[in-house]
Amino acid sequence: MASCVNSPAMTLCPPCVSPSKSLCCSISFNKSVSRSSFSSTRNALLCLRRKQTATSFQITALAAEAAAEEAEPLRIIISGAPASGKGTQCELITQKYGLVQISAGGLLRAEIDSGSENGRLAKEFMEKGELAPDEILVTMVKEALSKQNGWLLDGYPRSLSQATSLKRFGFEPDLFILLEVPEDILIDRVIGRRLDPVTGKIYHLKYSLPETEEIAARLTQRFDDTKEKVKLRLKTHNRNVRDVLSMYRDITVTIKGNCSKEEVFGQIDMALTKLVKQGKTSTSRSLAG
Ligand SMILES: Nc1ncnc2c1ncn2[C@@H]1O[C@H](COP(=O)(O)OP(=O)(O)O)[C@@H](O)[C@H]1O
Numbered sequence: 001m002a003s004c005v006n007s008p009a010m011t012l013c014p015p016c017v018s019p020s021k022s023l024c025c026s027i028s029f030n031k032s033v034s035r036s037s038f039s040s041t042r043n044a045l046l047c048l049r050r051k052q053t054a055t056s057f058q059i060t061a062l063a064a065e066a067a068a069e070e071a072e073p074l075r076i077i078i079s080g081a082p083a084s085g086k087g088t089q090c091e092l093i094t095q096k097y098g099l100v101q102i103s104a105g106g107l108l109r110a111e112i113d114s115g116s117e118n119g120r121l122a123k124e125f126m127e128k129g130e131l132a133p134d135e136i137l138v139t140m141v142k143e144a145l146s147k148q149n150g151w152l153l154d155g156y157p158r159s160l161s162q163a164t165s166l167k168r169f170g171f172e173p174d175l176f177i178l179l180e181v182p183e184d185i186l187i188d189r190v191i192g193r194r195l196d197p198v199t200g201k202i203y204h205l206k207y208s209l210p211e212t213e214e215i216a217a218r219l220t221q222r223f224d225d226t227k228e229k230v231k232l233r234l235k236t237h238n239r240n241v242r243d244v245l246s247m248y249r250d251i252t253v254t255i256k257g258n259c260s261k262e263e264v265f266g267q268i269d270m271a272l273t274k275l276v277k278q279g280k281t282s283t284s285r286s287l288a289g
Pocket of ligand 1: 081104105106125129130154156157162233
């Protein structure tokens with residue numbers, strides 16, 4: 001990268017694009033001024049270092065900010081059978097790591113709610129416990145991912161064809177999290193699962209009761225959360241999971257999902273912390289205009 005050149009003929013200081021070296025280096029440290037005066041945090045840092053008037057604390061703060069700007073954002077896939085705890089863990093991951101969650105099931109339910117033809121068709125498959133057709137979902141996911149430079153992809157890909165198209169579009173995850181839970185527990189979790197349509201919070205009639213009578217009265221059940229439908233969904237999951245895993249073998253972390261949500265998150269957190277230490281940044285920035 002170009003730097004301040006110590007020459008009398010020099011009138012432009014490249015790193016900060018200030019009209020002269022003396023002006024550039026006379027800018028005193030003030031976060032709000034410096035961020036807007038320099039073309040990037042890294043350039044501001046270079047000039048402050050050269051001027052040698054900023055405190056080491058100021059330099060350290062700017063260095064951390066510059067590193068975060070330059071680090072690669074995290075790209076995570078979370079996978080697992082129905083009710084394996086993907087949604088719960090996504091909430092904890094987004095809270096701590098600031099990633100944007102993109103949920104395949106959520107995208108499909110929004111499409112159904114919109115009343116579109118695609119939504120109507122997707123619902124037919126979902127009611128049978130089958131995967132929605134690629135023609136509907138692949139483009140929806142591609143568009144959602146294209147708007148983010150870091151993401152947490154939930155419930156996608158669920159088939160070899162989806163995994164292959166994701167790769168073809170250039171979406172390469174850093175980590176593939178697989179949650180594993182015994183089937184009898186999954187069925188129990190699905191049957192008792194309820195949604196508060198007002199807050200979006202998920203409850204369970206045995207394991208996570210609503211806080212008030214008022215909330216209890218308004219809880220709803222997902223149309224595909226019945227015993228017979230979950231058995232079909234499990235069949236679909238078991239039929240596809242090995243193919244999908246074969247695409248991500250080197251980056252897969254398998255986590256036992258049959259313990260408390262805090263314990264499950266502890267294991268996920270360890271894997272994510274390792275990636276952050278390797279230079280991945282924990283915040284995703286929107287690429288949308
Ligand atoms: N990647 C996907 N490809 C095709 N259909 C999907 C995909 N993700 C979700 N669906 C459909 O939406 C339903 C609900 O998915 P989701 O909300 O993720 O819940 P769960 O993980 O509990 O099955 C699935 O049973 C399936 O019919």
